[in-house]
Amino acid sequence: MLRLAVPNKGALTEAAQTILKEAGYRARTDSKELVVVDPDNSCELFFLRPKDIAVYVGEGTLDAGITGRDMLRDSGAQVEEILPLGFGRSTFRFAADPGAFSSVADLKGRRIATAYAGLLESYLDEQDVEARVIKLDGAVETAVRLGVADAVADVVETGTTLRNMGLEVFGEPIARSEGVLIKRVGGVETQGLQQLVRRLQGVLVARDYVMMDYDIRAERIEEAIALTPGMEGPTVSPLHREGWVAVRAMVPRKGHQQVMDQLWEIGAKAILVTAIFACRL
Numbered sequence: 001m002l003r004l005a006v007p008n009k010g011a012l013t014e015a016a017q018t019i020l021k022e023a024g025y026r027a028r029t030d031s032k033e034l035v036v037v038d039p040d041n042s043c044e045l046f047f048l049r050p051k052d053i054a055v056y057v058g059e060g061t062l063d064a065g066i067t068g069r070d071m072l073r074d075s076g077a078q079v080e081e082i083l084p085l086g087f088g089r090s091t092f093r094f095a096a097d098p099g100a101f102s103s104v105a106d107l108k109g110r111r112i113a114t115a116y117a118g119l120l121e122s123y124l125d126e127q128d129v130e131a132r133v134i135k136l137d138g139a140v141e142t143a144v145r146l147g148v149a150d151a152v153a154d155v156v157e158t159g160t161t162l163r164n165m166g167l168e169v170f171g172e173p174i175a176r177s178e179g180v181l182i183k184r185v186g187g188v189e190t191q192g193l194q195q196l197v198r199r200l201q202g203v204l205v206a207r208d209y210v211m212m213d214y215d216i217r218a219e220r221i222e223e224a225i226a227l228t229p230g231m232e233g234p235t236v237s238p239l240h241r242e243g244w245v246a247v248r249a250m251v252p253r254k255g256h257q258q259v260m261d262q263l264w265e266i267g268a269k270a271i272l273v274t275a276i277f278a279c280r281l
């Protein structure tokens with residue numbers, strides 16, 4: 001039985017549940033449910049706070065989990081990333097009143113508020129900057145206005161929260177994060193976990209690619225294949241109309257309209273694009 005930790009609150013929750021559902025696992029029907037048993041997939045889903053997930057997985061209590069890369073680094077738990085999941089992207093940055101500081105070196109001896117003390121302290125160590133870390137739980141951006149800190153180190157996605165508090169980022173990003181699948185360092189990859197990874201990879205590919213079909217004159221096939229090389233190579237089948245072939249290939253979703261334009265330029269006809277619902281490569 002695969003025991004998997006899933007965020008029960010916060011920015012990763014919806015996307016984590018969606019990707020698991022698309023990968024064929026049972027979704028929870030009530031946000032108050034903390035454990036869901038999925039007998040069809042020999043899996044138990046534990047809904048936990050995103051910050052605690054690395055701890056449970058690191059202790060070996062659960063086989064794998066979905067959390068943010070920043071949270072796993074903050075935890076210091078013995079966990080490693082197996083698969084980046086492409087959602088919940090954010091950066092972790094310093095911010096303060098405009099013009100107050102320009103780099104991490106300026107923070108020597110200052111107070112920095114954060115909800116990610118582990119991540120911040122290891123960065124300050126790396127940069128050889130001694131500062132006082134003020135540990136807060138959330139809404140960290142308010143700490144400067146209330147005089148509790150001189151700067152903050154916090155998650156930034158759109159920057160709206162910072163702007164609303166009149167703060168500006170400075171210095172290099174401390175970390176770049178996204179949702180990731182994690183397991184314990186040295187933990188065994190059971191069959192259940194390998195299956196989960198393959199299924200999630202399939203969902204990610206299905207999201208990033210489309211299926212493209214078109215007809216083209218046989219003498220232009222090499223040019224067409226250069227535009228749509230597919231995975232192992234496109235499927236090319238004869239058409240009833242002599243001198244023409246039908247081509248089918250997976251194409252990156254991003255830029256597929258440009259590929260259609262280029263195919264049209266070399267004489268392709270009946271160019272069809274369809275979404276991929278699921279795949280296993």
Ligand SMILES: Nc1ncnc2c1ncn2[C@@H]1O[C@H](COP(=O)(O)OP(=O)(O)OP(=O)(O)O)[C@@H](O)[C@H]1O
Pocket residue numbers: 009010011012049050051067068069070071088089090138155156157158177178179
């Ligand atoms: N606005 C956002 N957009 C994208 N990702 C975000 C955003 N805020 C947080 N994250 C990411 O989501 C993960 C979980 O953070 P989140 O803020 O949801 O957890 P939390 O602070 O423990 O929960 P809560 O905010 O509900 O108390 C982190 O990896 C973080 O980088």
Ligand SMILES: O=P(O)(O)OC[C@H]1O[C@H](OP(=O)(O)OP(=O)(O)O)[C@H](O)[C@@H]1O
Pocket residue numbers: 010011137138139140141154155156157158159160161162
């Ligand atoms: O750059 P933005 O798009 O504004 O997003 C970043 C904000 O989102 C998160 O807050 P959350 O809603 O999780 O509240 P919290 O600070 O209480 O954790 C994060 O801690 C930032 O405050």
Ligand SMILES: [Mg+2]
Pocket residue numbers: 010138
């Ligand atoms: Mg938060």
